Amino acid sequence: MNSKVDEAPHLLHQRDQYVPRGIVTAHPVVIDRAQGAEAWDVDGRRYLDFVGGIGVLNIGHNHPSVVAAVQAQLARITHACFQVVAYQPYIELAKRLSHMVGGDQAHKAVFFTSGAEAVENAIKIARAHTKRSAVIAFRGGFHGRTLLGTTLTGMSQPYKQNFGPFAPEVFHTPYPDAYRGVSTEMALAALHELLATQVAAERVAAIIIEPVQGDGGFLAAPVEFMQALRSLTEQHGIVLICDEIQTGFGRTGKMFGFQHSGIQPDLVTVAKSLAGGLPLSGVVGRAAIMDAPLPGGLGGTYGGNALACAAALAVIDTYAREGLVERGQRLGQRLADGLRALQARYRQIGDVRATGFMVAMELVKDDALASPDADLTQQVIDQARAGGLLVIKCGVHRNVVRFLAPLVTTDAQVDEALSILDTALACVLIKK
Structure with a gap:
């Protein structure tokens, strides 16, 4: 049995006690170590990190060089x-x-x-x-x-x-x-x-x-x-x-x-x-x-x-x-294609945008105006985390899920992320 089980709630309590509320932590997760596109929390759970320190880790966590x-x-x-x-x-x-x-x-x-x-x-x-x-x-x-x-x-x-x-x-x-x-x-x-x-x-x-x-x-x-x-x-x-x-x-x-x-x-x-x-x-x-x-x-x-x-x-x-720039081009296409396949199934995915490996999907209400849906976006993010994928939101109305995975991410990790996301979307979105 992992000796660190249940360490996260104690640390998160201390975080609330000693760190001001003005600095938001997007996920109730305390990271212990990371490598490449993966991170493990203090309780030993593995996550695919498709946030990368908000675009800081294009080269991945702890690159040996x-x-x-x-x-x-x-x-x-x-x-x-x-x-x-x-x-x-x-x-x-x-x-x-x-x-x-x-x-x-x-x-x-x-x-x-x-x-x-x-x-x-x-x-x-x-x-x-x-x-x-x-x-x-x-x-x-x-x-x-x-x-x-x-x-x-x-x-x-x-x-x-x-x-x-x-x-x-x-x-x-x-x-x-x-x-x-x-x-x-x-x-x-x-x-x-x-x-x-x-x-x-x-x-x-x-x-x-x-x-x-x-x-x-x-x-x-x-x-x-x-x-x-x-x-x-x-x-x-x-x-x-x-x-x-x-x-x-x-x-x-x-x-x-x-x-x-x-x-x-x-x-x-x-x-x-x-x-x-x-x-x-x-x-x-x-x-x-x-x-x-x-x-x-x-x-x-x-x-x-x-x-x-x-x-x-x-x-x-x-x-x-x-060759990380070229690798990012290929990975971005793979991720965007996967998101567009999901868009074809879920009508609340209003738009999928990709420039290289800078990829996002905009979530909207099922109405005539395609109104931004921030609550739905947060539900998807929470469900994705439960499945082992870390993503965050953006957009003026906070209704866009953004993906900033490291350029060293593997094809298999992109596919795994899409699978986790599919499960998360199925929990909260309306299928076409």
Whole structure:
């Protein structure tokens, strides 16, 4: 008999006793260990982890190459603060990311700790470069939980709550959503109306966009929309920032989401899967723009920590060695095909969306409007967990089940996840 049985309820009680309710834990599970796409809780139960730390573990839990790189760096230097002395992993990572994002164009990179820090610093860099203050973001977008990050985020709940007043000079405009009838033409018309009625283009420092909205519901910006946005920003001298914190590092079937549209953004924010589970984020962009802040204007005590930079270098090497971007394309197709087969059987699966291995299904009520059904979505998530599959929700109305399985997931694990999900859906949905 497992000696750890019944340990989870005790730990979850302590969690409620000592951790504030403001930080939600999606599943009443206490994880003890993990490997690849699998995790085991303190009571020894195995789960397929199709959350991956919310898109952090594209390379999977405890990848041997990352573990070895961190162990080797740990024996040399753990932290020195790059603002005090330089160290090789930071410099090498800046070099490699600059080439990955910018190709032959002159690019530079600076590192921080969290995605929200990367976003905030991207805005600082854009303002320093343009000498302008206004920023345009998109409804449904998510850019972090700091004050500016929350302001940029295009959802009211749960992120904004009563946390205001928010940062000034931030404007929101619709993001394309074909399922809900928001076309590229409609979204562009709304953006032009915003520029005509609320903020002149000559006052806008930056437009920030997720090439595929993450928390907003895994909505992919159409190619023509991204290209029109690039043209508009170039016309008016506006810095185009692509938030690749969730879409980066192979998640969408390319190394970065913006590469699907054939454009080159001015700045790119990275985090999450950059360092295989260690806290690291960054801004990568055109050298002339990156150099706009004066010395001392950028930084952070833990930004570009040596251990995290060493992990990130191992992650990049592993992507090339194991062909993880191509693997993600194939796995994404397998998962999406399986979800569409389920959609054919259950009429409350309103939409299945996939960009590479960034896959989601939207659950709706059985009514004429296909109204979002958040309660039903939570029931499916709970039933899936009972079957051994961890997934979470997203979308403005929290009615989208999102799948962020590691790129090292096996075909058999994808098929197992679909089987568990089928059982979960059968418990709560209406068959056609």
